Amino acid sequence: MDTDLKQPQLDAPLVVRSSHISYWLALACIVFTVYILRSSRNGDLVDAPLYKAGRLKWMTDAENLVRDSYNKYYNRVYKIKATEGIQVLIPPKYLDELRNLPEDTLSSTEALREAMLSKYTGFCPGHNAELLSTLIRTKLTQNLARLVPQLKGELEYVVGTEFPECRDWTSIKLQPFVVRAVARMSGHAFVGPALSRNEEWMDTSINYAVHVFLAAVQLQFFPAWMRPAAQYLVPHLRYVNRDIAAAERMVLPILEQRLRDMETPGFDAQKPDDFCQWLLESLPESEKADVRVQAHLQLIVSAAAIHTTTNLAVDCLFDLAAHPDVQEDLRQEVYEVLECDDGWSKKESMSKLKKMDSFIKEVQRFAGNVTAFIRKVIKPIELSDGTHLPTGTKLLTPLAGICHDGDFYSDPETFDALRFYRLRQQSADDANRHQFTTMGDSVNMHFGAGKHACPGRFFAGNAIKMMLAYFLLNYDLKLKDGEARPKSMMVMMSKTPNPKAEILFRRRTAAA
Ligand code: HEM
Numbered sequence: 471m472d473t474d475l476k477q478p479q480l481d482a483p484l485v486v487r488s489s490h491i492s493y494w495l496a497l498a499c500i501v502f503t504v505y506i507l508r509s510s511r512n513g514d515l516v517d518a519p520l521y522k523a524g525r526l527k528w529m530t531d532a533e534n535l536v537r538d539s540y541n542k543y544y545n546r547v548y549k550i551k552a553t554e555g556i557q558v559l560i561p562p563k564y565l566d567e568l569r570n571l572p573e574d575t576l577s578s579t580e581a582l583r584e585a586m587l588s589k590y591t592g593f594c595p596g597h598n599a600e601l602l603s604t605l606i607r608t609k610l611t612q613n614l615a616r617l618v619p620q621l622k623g624e625l626e627y628v629v630g631t632e633f634p635e636c637r638d639w640t641s642i643k644l645q646p647f648v649v650r651a652v653a654r655m656s657g658h659a660f661v662g663p664a665l666s667r668n669e670e671w672m673d674t675s676i677n678y679a680v681h682v683f684l685a686a687v688q689l690q691f692f693p694a695w696m697r698p699a700a701q702y703l704v705p706h707l708r709y710v711n712r713d714i715a716a717a718e719r720m721v722l723p724i725l726e727q728r729l730r731d732m733e734t735p736g737f738d739a740q741k742p743d744d745f746c747q748w749l750l751e752s753l754p755e756s757e758k759a760d761v762r763v764q765a766h767l768q769l770i771v772s773a774a775a776i777h778t779t780t781n782l783a784v785d786c787l788f789d790l791a792a793h794p795d796v797q798e799d800l801r802q803e804v805y806e807v808l809e810c811d812d813g814w815s816k817k818e819s820m821s822k823l824k825k826m827d828s829f830i831k832e833v834q835r836f837a838g839n840v841t842a843f844i845r846k847v848i849k850p851i852e853l854s855d856g857t858h859l860p861t862g863t864k865l866l867t868p869l870a871g872i873c874h875d876g877d878f879y880s881d882p883e884t885f886d887a888l889r890f891y892r893l894r895q896q897s898a899d900d901a902n903r904h905q906f907t908t909m910g911d912s913v914n915m916h917f918g919a920g921k922h923a924c925p926g927r928f929f930a931g932n933a934i935k936m937m938l939a940y941f942l943l944n945y946d947l948k949l950k951d952g953e954a955r956p957k958s959m960m961v962m963m964s965k966t967p968n969p970k971a972e973i974l975f976r977r978r979t980a981a982a
Contacts (some may be wrong), residue, residue, distance in 0.1 A: 514556045515860045520549045521559075528552040532963050533840045533870050540871020547857045553962045554585070557864045562872055562912035564853050565843070568865070569912075569920035574848055578922035581846040581864065586682060587689045590701045591710055593682045595770050601752055602767060607925040609748045610659060614932050615817035616743070617659055621933065622814060624654045624666065625940055636945060636975045644787055645969040648937070649676055649780045655933050656775045660745040661768055664724055674716045679773035681709040717765035721746075725761055745771060771926075777966075779930045783937050784967040785837035785958070786830055789885070790938070791947040791973040792955035796887045800826050801942040808939055820932050823939070828891035830934055831906045834916050836885060840870035841963055842915040869915050878913045906931050945975045 514520075521539035528535060532552065536559075539550060545561050560568065568576060579599065588594040595602045628651045634640050653676050657666030665671045685706035692700040701707055728750055731737050741747055749767060750758055757763045790797050803825045813819040821827075847863040859865070874882045879889070890904040902908060907927045909917055917924035924930075941947065949955065956971030 514549070516547075516549060516556075516558050516857065516863055518547045518549050518558065518857055519543055520551065520556075523550070525551065525553060529962055530960060532960050533958075533965060536840045536868045536870040537874060540868040540875075547853065547855065554864070557866050558859065559868045560843070560865055561868070562878075564855075565867065565912035565915075565919060567853060568845070568851070569843075571851070571920075573921070575851065576845050576865070577848050578845055578918075580848065581844045584846060584864075585686070585844065587686045587697070590689055590697060590704075590707060591682045591685050592714070592766070593686075593710075593770070593773070595767060598753070598757075598763070598767060601749075602771060603922075603925045605745065605748045605752060606771070606929070610745065610926070611928045613659075613743055614820070614928060618820065618932070618936065619815055620658055620663075621655045621936060622940070624658050625651060625936060627667070628654050629940070634975075636977045639948070639974045639976045641950060641972045641974055643970060643972050645780065645784050645967060645971070648784050648787070649776065651937065652780045652783065652933060653772070653776050655936075656772060656779070656929075658744070659929070660771055660775075661721070662724065662742050662744040662746050665720060668720065670716060671720050674713050674720070675769065675772035676776055678710065678713040678717075678769045679777055681706050681713060682773065685710050713769065714766065717769050718761050721765040721768060722761045725750075725759065725764055729759055774924075775926055775930070778926075779933055781966050782830070782834060782838070782930070783934045786833045786934060786938055787941065787947065788956050788967060788971070788973060789829075789833050789837075789887075790942070791949050793885075793887065794948065796829060797942060797947065799887070800829060800938070804939040804942050809943065820935050823935050824894060825888060825891050826935055826938060827906045827931070828889060828894070828904070829887040830931070830938075831890045831904070832885060832887055834906070835873045835879070837958055837965065837967070838869070838873070838916045839963075839965055840868075840960075841866040842869045843867040843919055867912075867915055872913055872915065941975075944978055946978060948974050950974060 521535070521542065523535050523539075528550070535550070535552075539548060539559065540561070542548075543559075543561075545563055547561065547564065548559050550557055550559060573579065579594070582588070583594050586593040628647075632650060633647060634642065636642075650672065653672050654666055657671060657675060660666075661671065661675075685704055688704045688706055689697055689701065724746060728742070728747065731741075732750070745768065746764065749764055753760075753763065790800075803823060807813050807819055807822045813822075843866060845865040847859045847861055847865065850861055851859040853859065872878065876882050890906075893904040894901045903911075907917070908914055909919065909923050909927075912919070917927045950972065956968045956973070958965050959968050
């Protein structure tokens with residue numbers, strides 16, 4: 471039986487449906503093709519070998535090119551000329567020299583501003599960037615255990631209202647459902663329950679990132695000198711502005727209510743525990759009540775959280791469907807940790823899901839992004855091998871190559887769900903070193919490195935574990951007959967699960 475998800479909300483005009491996404495991706499590809507066929511005049515001042523591949527190939531096959539170039543120039547600094555001009559690829563052995571350089575020497579913010587054309591798209595948290603990361607790292611991460619029952623409630627609600635019953639095996643297009651589930655769960659933690667179930671908020675928080683990305687792609691089509699005028703020709707910039715206006719309109723009453731409540735005696739004892747409240751307590755006095763600041767930061771945090779977490783959750787569900795034996799193993803662990811002895815309400819439960827943690831990390835090794843550590847050189851840098859990186863150089867690490875390097879992973883081409891679980895058994899140090907959220911070496915780069923490493927990875931890890939646990943307890947999963955695990959899609963350097971791919975679900979109680 472093939473069933474499309476029951477999603478009345480998809481009729482709302484602001485939602486980017488998966489067919490629309492395909493349309494815009496196709497448009498983006500055409501625009502980019504024209505762009506890359508124009509000759510690039512990017513400076514090429516770094517003395518390192520250039521890996522040659524057609525720029526069109528970079529648009530569709532970047533993963534294989536990164537892996538091939540990594541192996542070809544093993545342990546050496548090299549250059550590629552991809553869709554964004556010349557970029558310098560840094561192998562793991564040089565990352566220790568770079569990861570902790572100050573922002574005024576090697577900048578993550580500048581690299582992001584350039585890639586997202588923030589001058590036009592407005593996509594940048596600006597002077598509140600550090601505050602944003604600090605609040606995620608402290609308030610959100612410290613509250614994870616307390617948030618579990620609330621997020622579980624959101625998950626049950628979204629499954630109850632939008633997921634088919636699946637009495638028998640039912641084919642489900644997964645990505646459109648998961649993105650809404652993740653948006654609800656994150657919305658609860660970010661903007662609070664009053665807005666997290668509001669359809670317009672859902673649409674806006676999901677679509678803002680897509681609109682920014684597509685606006686940046688369209689703007690790239692024009693040379694820099696034309697952009698001040700060309701910005702008015704870019705339809706997605708209008709959508710971005712519309713998202714911002716909608717967010718401000720929706721956040722305003724929440725903000726006003728909070729400000730009134732904060733004047734009420736006894737408010738502290740029952741104050742809401744969400745990003746909106748933490749911002750109110752931490753923003754500079756002049757910005758606390760400024761709805762433009764609050765709404766913009768809410769959109770930025772949603773953009774950072776929703777699609778990244780969705781992609782990995784979808785990939786995990788695809789891999790569960792492809793590996794029924796892993797389903798059984800993980801289901802048993804979930805049952806023991808969460809279902810017995812009221813585990814859902816215990817602080818340490820999510821970290822006790824060690825097999826699942828290993829599985830998610832292994833899925834990310836195969837399906838995660840192909841590059842990481844996007845940086846721009848602000849002051850010239852000299853690497854220990856003598857390579858000179860002048861001001862303006864754009865850096866990346868070849869993550870897809872690192873993830874399949876036999877020096878770092880035994881039998882690297884084999885998907886081994888319990889690989890990191892076993893490594894964790896080796897010693898107390900290893901128990902910490904091989905967790906999904908662990909960083910600090912030059913190999914675990916899926917969450918970046920150094921000061922700008924992803925502060926939201928603990929929240930993402932928890933949300934994904936909850937979702938997998940919920941599906942394992944309540945459903946069996948399998949691939950459609952005769953089909954292989956759905957392949958990821960490459961859009962320039964970004965890798966995403968196929969938004970149209972379907973797998974089969976059957977409710978376990980119905981099957982029993
Ligand atoms: C599986 C899910 C996620 C992945 C793969 C991911 C990945 C990343 C990566 C690669 C970076 C750049 C790090 C660097 O360049 O060093 C980053 C930055 C960031 N992420 Fe995540 N992320 C995820 C989920 C989240 C979530 C759930 C949040 C919010 C709760 C979040 C908030 C941020 C923020 C604010 C930054 C910017 C940090 C800074 O520049 O200081 N991310 N993320």
